[in-house]
Amino acid sequence: MTPSARTQAAIELLDQIIAGARDSGAAADTLIARYFSTRRYAGSKDRRAVRELVYAAIRLAGERPASGRAAMLAVAQADPEIAATFDGVGHGPATIGKHETAAPSGVAPTWIIDRLHSSDLGYEEFEALISRAPLDARINRMIVEEIDIEGAEPIPGLPDGLRLPSGTQVENLPAYNHGAIEVQDAGSQFVTLAAKAKPGQRIVDLCAGAGGKTLALAAVMEGQGEVLATDTDRMRLSRMAPRAERARSGIIETRLLNPGREVEMLDDWLHSADCVLIDAPCSGTGTWRRNPEARWRLTPDRIERLVETQKHVLEVGANLVKPGGALVYIVCSLLDEEGAGQVADFLTANPGWKAQPLKLPVGRKHGPGVRLTPAHDATDGFFVARLIAP
Numbered sequence: 001m002t003p004s005a006r007t008q009a010a011i012e013l014l015d016q017i018i019a020g021a022r023d024s025g026a027a028a029d030t031l032i033a034r035y036f037s038t039r040r041y042a043g044s045k046d047r048r049a050v051r052e053l054v055y056a057a058i059r060l061a062g063e064r065p066a067s068g069r070a071a072m073l074a075v076a077q078a079d080p081e082i083a084a085t086f087d088g089v090g091h092g093p094a095t096i097g098k099h100e101t102a103a104p105s106g107v108a109p110t111w112i113i114d115r116l117h118s119s120d121l122g123y124e125e126f127e128a129l130i131s132r133a134p135l136d137a138r139i140n141r142m143i144v145e146e147i148d149i150e151g152a153e154p155i156p157g158l159p160d161g162l163r164l165p166s167g168t169q170v171e172n173l174p175a176y177n178h179g180a181i182e183v184q185d186a187g188s189q190f191v192t193l194a195a196k197a198k199p200g201q202r203i204v205d206l207c208a209g210a211g212g213k214t215l216a217l218a219a220v221m222e223g224q225g226e227v228l229a230t231d232t233d234r235m236r237l238s239r240m241a242p243r244a245e246r247a248r249s250g251i252i253e254t255r256l257l258n259p260g261r262e263v264e265m266l267d268d269w270l271h272s273a274d275c276v277l278i279d280a281p282c283s284g285t286g287t288w289r290r291n292p293e294a295r296w297r298l299t300p301d302r303i304e305r306l307v308e309t310q311k312h313v314l315e316v317g318a319n320l321v322k323p324g325g326a327l328v329y330i331v332c333s334l335l336d337e338e339g340a341g342q343v344a345d346f347l348t349a350n351p352g353w354k355a356q357p358l359k360l361p362v363g364r365k366h367g368p369g370v371r372l373t374p375a376h377d378a379t380d381g382f383f384v385a386r387l388i389a390p
């Protein structure tokens, strides 16, 4: 592909990504994979270059742009080499018109910026929210003692964490195929430490998804005890079994829940878990480094619905914790209404429950818990609190 054809491909993809964000459609990565599956003429270098262009445009535009062309024009404004590809030749985009406007640059839509700011996030933190995320992994000590991957660095404070060189094709590493490493952001690993999981315990991972945190819990438990991984999403939960098998985690049981009937379906675990981990569905404002187009998808209504679901899963989880046991609440959001505020409301509504001060190797105290931010901790953004049952 010529440089101009690459720019045109990025514009077409951005049009699809913008429509996907507006209509709750597929994520950018899925759309990019689909686009190239029908364009065999594009080699791996072309795909990489187009992907880079697409993500550069997504990172630049805080608000959802009017069109893919407007988004790429913003990249062209900052980079004369890209501007030169608007040449109208062959498969290239038409030349830039005198009165054409580029999508405005920014970190996020103004209403979200305001909410982040009211959640005590300083403006100096904002740029880092959409910076490029490093590639982190977790070593599975049940399979290997030590691991040697060229260019990999330890992550201070995380005995099992590894920062891999960017661009590492993890699926091609023998260590990955043997289950010796799992891709997992350092922030996710740090907040899972709040569960203080130990061999022999009974733990529920209530919103387990495809099992990122479940596998980390099972690894610390060294194959002793029980981990019940539940979720209401059949597709996500079904991805757990093959991952658990690869990681040789024999103590994980999965259970698909019906929304609204969770407590009934978990009656064999009532008031008996040492710990219930709730990695609640959230706005994902802490993960824009990995999914920068997610900030074009948010609406105040969507956040309101998420806050309701979070309140609900907290109530469900509280029913499963044994007296003196722990409820660990996590969101990858930096909005207080989903994090510190949500937990404060829970504590008011449930007298007797207490927030236990958390000592994590990273993060800063924030309300009844701890907050990790990309600028301060070089991780995705998270809020985590550990609550002890009466």
Ligand SMILES: C[S@@+](CC[C@H](N)C(=O)[O-])C[C@H]1O[C@@H](n2cnc3c(N)ncnc32)[C@H](O)[C@@H]1O
Binding pocket: 206, 207, 208, 209, 210, 211, 212, 213, 214, 230, 231, 232, 233, 236, 257, 259, 260, 262, 279, 280, 281, 282, 309, 313
């Ligand atoms: C942040 S994701 C979990 C990610 C996962 N823990 C990980 O580490 O990869 C939140 C999950 O909550 C699930 N969820 C939503 N409502 C739920 C409910 N009422 N009960 C249990 N899980 C729910 C969603 O399907 C989603 O998989």
